[in-house]
Amino acid sequence: MKTTKKFLLPDREIPKEWYNVLADLPSLQPMLHPATHKPVRPSDLEPLFAKGLIEQEFSRKRWIEIPEEVRTLYKIYRPTPLVRASGLEKALDTPARIYFKNESVSPVGSHKLNSALPQAYYNKIEGVRRLTTETGAGQWGSAISIAARHFGLDMEVFMVRLSYDQKPYRKVVMQTYGGRVIPSPSNTTEAGRKFLAQKPDTTGSLGMAISEACERAALDPDTRYTLGSVLNMVMLHQTIIGLEAERQFEMAQDYPDTIIGCFGGGSNFGGISLPFLRHQLAGKAKFDLIAAESTGCPKLTKGAFRYDYGDSAGLTPLIPMYTLGYDYEPEAIHAGGLRYHGAGAIMSQLLKDNIIRAMDIDQHECFKVGKLFAQSEGIIPAPESTHAIAATIREALKAKEEGHEKVILFNLSGHGLLDLGAYEAFLNGQL
Amino acid sequence: MKTTKKFLLPDREIPKEWYNVLADLPSLQPMLHPATHKPVRPSDLEPLFAKGLIEQEFSRKRWIEIPEEVRTLYKIYRPTPLVRASGLEKALDTPARIYFKNESVSPVGSHKLNSALPQAYYNKIEGVRRLTTETGAGQWGSAISIAARHFGLDMEVFMVRLSYDQKPYRKVVMQTYGGRVIPSPSNTTEAGRKFLAQKPDTTGSLGMAISEACERAALDPDTRYTLGSVLNMVMLHQTIIGLEAERQFEMAQDYPDTIIGCFGGGSNFGGISLPFLRHQLAGKAKFDLIAAESTGCPKLTKGAFRYDYGDSAGLTPLIPMYTLGYDYEPEAIHAGGLRYHGAGAIMSQLLKDNIIRAMDIDQHECFKVGKLFAQSEGIIPAPESTHAIAATIREALKAKEEGHEKVILFNLSGHGLLDLGAYEAFLNGQL
Numbered sequence: 001m002k003t004t005k006k007f008l009l010p011d012r013e014i015p016k017e018w019y020n021v022l023a024d025l026p027s028l029q030p031m032l033h034p035a036t037h038k039p040v041r042p043s044d045l046e047p048l049f050a051k052g053l054i055e056q057e058f059s060r061k062r063w064i065e066i067p068e069e070v071r072t073l074y075k076i077y078r079p080t081p082l083v084r085a086s087g088l089e090k091a092l093d094t095p096a097r098i099y100f101k102n103e104s105v106s107p108v109g110s111h112k113l114n115s116a117l118p119q120a121y122y123n124k125i126e127g128v129r130r131l132t133t134e135t136g137a138g139q140w141g142s143a144i145s146i147a148a149r150h151f152g153l154d155m156e157v158f159m160v161r162l163s164y165d166q167k168p169y170r171k172v173v174m175q176t177y178g179g180r181v182i183p184s185p186s187n188t189t190e191a192g193r194k195f196l197a198q199k200p201d202t203t204g205s206l207g208m209a210i211s212e213a214c215e216r217a218a219l220d221p222d223t224r225y226t227l228g229s230v231l232n233m234v235m236l237h238q239t240i241i242g243l244e245a246e247r248q249f250e251m252a253q254d255y256p257d258t259i260i261g262c263f264g265g266g267s268n269f270g271g272i273s274l275p276f277l278r279h280q281l282a283g284k285a286k287f288d289l290i291a292a293e294s295t296g297c298p299k300l301t302k303g304a305f306r307y308d309y310g311d312s313a314g315l316t317p318l319i320p321m322y323t324l325g326y327d328y329e330p331e332a333i334h335a336g337g338l339r340y341h342g343a344g345a346i347m348s349q350l351l352k353d354n355i356i357r358a359m360d361i362d363q364h365e366c367f368k369v370g371k372l373f374a375q376s377e378g379i380i381p382a383p384e385s386t387h388a389i390a391a392t393i394r395e396a397l398k399a400k401e402e403g404h405e406k407v408i409l410f411n412l413s414g415h416g417l418l419d420l421g422a423y424e425a426f427l428n429g430q431l
Numbered sequence: 432m433k434t435t436k437k438f439l440l441p442d443r444e445i446p447k448e449w450y451n452v453l454a455d456l457p458s459l460q461p462m463l464h465p466a467t468h469k470p471v472r473p474s475d476l477e478p479l480f481a482k483g484l485i486e487q488e489f490s491r492k493r494w495i496e497i498p499e500e501v502r503t504l505y506k507i508y509r510p511t512p513l514v515r516a517s518g519l520e521k522a523l524d525t526p527a528r529i530y531f532k533n534e535s536v537s538p539v540g541s542h543k544l545n546s547a548l549p550q551a552y553y554n555k556i557e558g559v560r561r562l563t564t565e566t567g568a569g570q571w572g573s574a575i576s577i578a579a580r581h582f583g584l585d586m587e588v589f590m591v592r593l594s595y596d597q598k599p600y601r602k603v604v605m606q607t608y609g610g611r612v613i614p615s616p617s618n619t620t621e622a623g624r625k626f627l628a629q630k631p632d633t634t635g636s637l638g639m640a641i642s643e644a645c646e647r648a649a650l651d652p653d654t655r656y657t658l659g660s661v662l663n664m665v666m667l668h669q670t671i672i673g674l675e676a677e678r679q680f681e682m683a684q685d686y687p688d689t690i691i692g693c694f695g696g697g698s699n700f701g702g703i704s705l706p707f708l709r710h711q712l713a714g715k716a717k718f719d720l721i722a723a724e725s726t727g728c729p730k731l732t733k734g735a736f737r738y739d740y741g742d743s744a745g746l747t748p749l750i751p752m753y754t755l756g757y758d759y760e761p762e763a764i765h766a767g768g769l770r771y772h773g774a775g776a777i778m779s780q781l782l783k784d785n786i787i788r789a790m791d792i793d794q795h796e797c798f799k800v801g802k803l804f805a806q807s808e809g810i811i812p813a814p815e816s817t818h819a820i821a822a823t824i825r826e827a828l829k830a831k832e833e834g835h836e837k838v839i840l841f842n843l844s845g846h847g848l849l850d851l852g853a854y855e856a857f858l859n860g861q862l
Contacts (some may be wrong), residue, residue, distance in 0.1 A: 005506035008439050026786050075436035076518075076809050087507075087581075105536055107809035109848065120553050149806050150518075169851035375580050375606050378507050378538035415801050417540065417848045420600035 002149055003086060007248040009079035019239040021274045021346060022232060023062035024281040028345050032307060040317045047218050048225045052122035056233040064236060066118070071419040073117050073150055078240065082248035083412075087376035094396040096406040097254065101245050101272055103413050104379060109286065110171070110414030111268045112143035112228050115237035117225045119145035130154040130223040132216045134209030136264070137163050137336030137384065138170025140194055140228030145179030156223075158184040158192075158212045161204035163336040170418050182265035183210035191215050191313040205329055206340045207312030214315045226429075229265030230310060230319070230344040233398065238271025241411060246275055249409075256287070256409035260394055261357070262387035263291035263300060264338040266347035273356070274346075289356040291347070292391035294338040294366075296331030299324050300351055300358035308342055321348040330405040332420035333363050334431075335383035337413075361390045367426035369393055382414035383422055434517060438679040440510035445502055450670040452705045452777060453663060454493035455712040459776050460751035463738060471748045478649050479656045483553035487664040495667060497549070504548050504581055508537040509671065513679035515841075519809035519829075527827040528685065528835040532676050532703055534844050535810060539604070541845030542699045543574035543659050546668035548656045560857030561654040562583040565615065565640030567695070568594050568767030568815065569601025570845055576610030587596035587654075589615040589643045590622075591793045592635035594767040596732070601849050615640035622646050622744040636760055637771045638743035645746045660696030661741060661775040662752070671701025672842060677706055680840075687718070687840035689826055693723035693818035694731060694789070695769040697778035699844040704715035705777075711786075720787040722778070723822035725769040725797075729764030730755045731782055731789035739773055752779040764794050765853035766814035766862075768844075792821045798857035800824055801847065814853055 022028070030039035042054045049057070056064060066074075085098040099217040103111035123131060128359030131148050134157070135141030141157040157179050164171060164183040171181045172305060182188060184204050185195035191211035195202060204206070210227070217225035227234065249255050259276055269291050279285040293300050299322045308323040310316035323342040324330075343351070350356045366386035373389050374380045388410045399406040407424035416423065425431050441531060453459070461470035466683045473485045480488070516529040534542035552564060562579050565588070566572030572588040579586035588610050595602060595614040602612045613619060616626035622642035623665075626633060633639070641658070647783050648656035660663065680686050690707055692700030700722050710716040724731050739754040740749035754773040755761075761770040774782070783786045797817035804820050805811045812820060819841045830837040847854065856862050 004442050005503070005505075006442055008441060010439060011435050011437055072434075072436070076514075107811075146806070146809050148807075169848075169855075172851040172855045172858065173811065173848075175858050176802055176811055176851075178806060371607055375577070375609060378577050378581075378609055380538075380604065417600075417604075418851075420603040420849075421609075424600075424603045427603065427606050 006212045007082040007251045009096045011075045014074050014078050015243045017063040017106050018236045022060050028349050031182040032318040050122040050126050053233050070118050070329050075098040079244045080105050091376040092396050094400045096396040096399040099409045100412045104415035108142040110139040112140045114240055114401050116143035116147035118237050120151045121316050123224050124151040128224045131226050132156045132213045133226045134158045134213045136160050136206045138167055142173045144226050145174040145177035149178045155179040157181050158209040160209050166399050184212050189215045210311035211313035211315050231241050234267050235270040235346050238267050239275050241271035242275030256407045258408045259289040260290045260388050260391045262384045264340050266344040272411040273428050291358045292387040293360050294333050295360045296333035296363040297341050298360045301360045305352050312327040319345050337384040359391050361387050364431055365390050380416040382416045383419050438682045442506045445505050445509050446674040448494040448496050448514040449667045450706050451667050453491050459780050463749040481553040481557050501549050501552050506772040510675045511536050522807040523827050525827040525831045529839045531841050531843045535846035539573040541570040543571045545671050546665045547574035547578035549668050551582045551707050554655050555582040561568045562657050563587045563644045564657045565589045565644045567591050567637045573604045576605040576608035576659050579607045586610040588612050589640040589727040591640050615643050620646045641742035642744035642746050660698040665698050666701040666777050669698050670706050672702040673706030686836045689719040691721045691819050691822045691838045693815045695771050697775040699842050703842040705807040707783045721822050722789045723818040724791050725764055726791045726793040727764035728770050729791045730774050736783050749775050768815040790822050792818050796821050811847040813847045814850050816844045
């Protein structure tokens with residue numbers, strides 16, 4: 001009964017640098033310009049992104065300093081706890097030791113704030129006045145709305161219509177933080193009008209919403225675009241998750257052999273796994289790294305590795321990635337954050353090179369384990385995060401079957417308190 | 432920029448004992464039996480409560496040991512952070528230093544779990560199989576549902592009809608944890624049928640729901656009643672908040688002079704203030720202790736101190752308290768947890784003796800400061816907690832006006848992520 005449940009670090013131990021895995025990987029294939037199909041130069045991206053962020057996108061420096069203003073705001077919720085999932089272990093009767101990094105304690109309820117704060121910061125110091133973005137489940141939109149508020153920036157969010165309707169309260173969160181929320185596709189952009197003309201009853205997709213937000217930024221010199229996943233610089237910011245976890249495992253006097261995250265574009269899985277992976281790339285450790293995606297949008301397990309657009313209108317650079325096709329319309333699953341057709345370039349390359357592996361999990365299994373996790377650990381997980389829990393449980397039960405120990409770390413990317421409509425449908429047998 | 436934002440204690444520093452203020456107060460007037468009007472004896476309460484809890488209700492022992500099983504479950508979310516509200520201070524431009532104890536990090540989103548866990552525990556070890564209770568906003572119902580699940584007990588929750596309709600997702604939380612939720616007044620109890628006959632379109636009240644839950648427990652020997660506020664033993668359990676805060680102020684090298692909590696029955700205000708008050712009772716300190724109640728249910732500022740029932744049907748003992756009358760129907764405010772006609776006996780006596788003072792605050796001011804807090808500290812507060820924030824801001828602005836320092840501690844009793852319908856109404860100008 002004396003087991004430590006949570007491993008906490010004080011504010012002052014928030015890492016001072018993010019880890020850039022590009023320093024330790026062979027060069028990735030370059031992004032290509034959508035018009036010329038030539039490699040994208042940093043200056044090509046300036047209409048869309050703050051220069052400080054573009055520099056990070058292309059950087060091969062191993063450690064990149066976290067600005068003090070960002071670290072100060074990280075203190076609102078970071079370091080997040082590393083938690084021993086003793087209740088879940090007991091429920092599964094497994095010899096595996098299970099830990100999770102609890103990113104749900106962020107005030108917006110997910111890990112997305114880790115990248116929202118630096119993205120708002122770099123825009124602010126470069127004199128940008130307005131930010132625009134898209135959001136699926138609303139996690140990213142909430143995060144960038146409060147980040148924009150902290151830095152006094154105006155914020156506009158294109159929210160995928162399906163989530164806008166399924167999760168009306170996410171919209172209220174963004175509005176309370178001062179964001180303007182527009183259901184996508186909308187009539188306010190040319191791309192949106194085109195999507196609506198093609199299919200008036202579309203429920204939207206992240207791809208479409210990205211097109212709208214990019215168009216807005218491209219047409220207004222005072223506005224920049226922000227993105228919550230896929231890009232190298234987002235993976236960079238999210239490494240704070242794994243870097244903290246590493247120190248917390250020292251406190252726990254334990255070490256993971258299996259690391260699991262759910263997978264939409266790769267931000268939370270990259271964030272928790274890349275800092276550990278650096279030891280494997282240096283030949284000093286070996287991990288089983290598992291990306292848990294949705295069967296409703298299976299880019300990693302059923303997609304192809306090739307160049308594809310990041311959005312549905314073909315406005316973004318071509319990215320070398322696992323993709324289901326830029327015009328793919330994912331199933332109307334409740335895990336809105338996983339409804340994206342492609343995977344970020346870094347994570348795609350790692351999958352291609354068999355450094356990570358992928359698992360696809362269907363919605364029913366996800367909510368079943370979500371309920372089990374709620375009853376055993378107290379926290380109702382986000383539908384996205386239930387994918388990581390499902391993969392964790394599969395691995396923990398395999399360990400039990402095979403009678404060997406295993407130390408699993410998974411990322412609890414967010415809580416599900418704004419997804420209770422989905423839980424209600426599950427409890428009523430409708431999923 | 433180097434200021435510490437959060438003061439964290441490790442798991443092992445969760446207090447080992449609760450503080451019982453009854454040891455340091457003159458005897459309270461006794462509760463009276465509803466039929467005989469004679470002082471209630473412990474045995475009179477046995478049909479309703481576990482014996483271990485009744486013993487605590489009457490105890491005058493200063494320190495009461497927290498059972499190891501309860502401490503283990505406290506580790507899921509405790510110790511909670513003490514946070515410097517630097518963002519709010521900046522927004523107010525006040526010389527006051529403002530701290531809050533962040534009870535919203537509990538997996539159910541409020542401080543209510545602090546008493547739910549011991550209440551479920553003592554019932555479990557005495558062989559009780561089923562628990563029943565009432566809930567207003569749903570915070571207590573969520574907490575006791577997961578607590579019952581942790582100890583393998585069956586759970587039934589009578590939820591005030593107004594909240595049941597206003598906050599449908601609270602019901603889903605309780606159900607996900609395995610609780611059965613019944614809107615109150617209901618047809619399943621004699622008391623409920625009586626209320627419905629008197630007023631078929633009633634939106635219910637905590638008083639009515641208590642009557643229903645008590646009746647259920649009284650009629651079934653395998654069922655016990657649980658209560659989330661008012662009682663001495665609930666104040667006892669909640670002192671863990673203030674006891675932790677005290678140690679955290681040592682880390683902060685600071686000390687509060689003003690302590691503020693919102694007030695429904697007294698549980699969160701008692702929890703944060705009583706451990707500090709013990710130094711005042713010992714003549715070693717002096718605090719300004721402020722209970723912030725709703726103008727929609729102003730028992731402290733407009734009620735009378737007298738004997739009254741705890742429920743609407745007159746089934747509970749008569750309690751010496753500030754009350755608006757047991758048949759009072761509070762306004763349909765969104766802060767469902769504050770819609771209770773009376774104040775617990777301890778807190779009532781302290782108000783009568785001018786040891787604490789009270790402030791009533793209207794809903795519009797509350798949501799206005801709720802939005803300000805969300806934008807400055809990132810966390811969307813529960814409607815109940817916004818009352819504490821409003822009182823804090825009044826005091827901080829007074830300090831600014833008078834040009835003196837002040838150190839304010841308030842309890843952020845919960846987050847508002849399940850109250851976004853209320854925020855939406857506010858943002859749309861409907862409150």
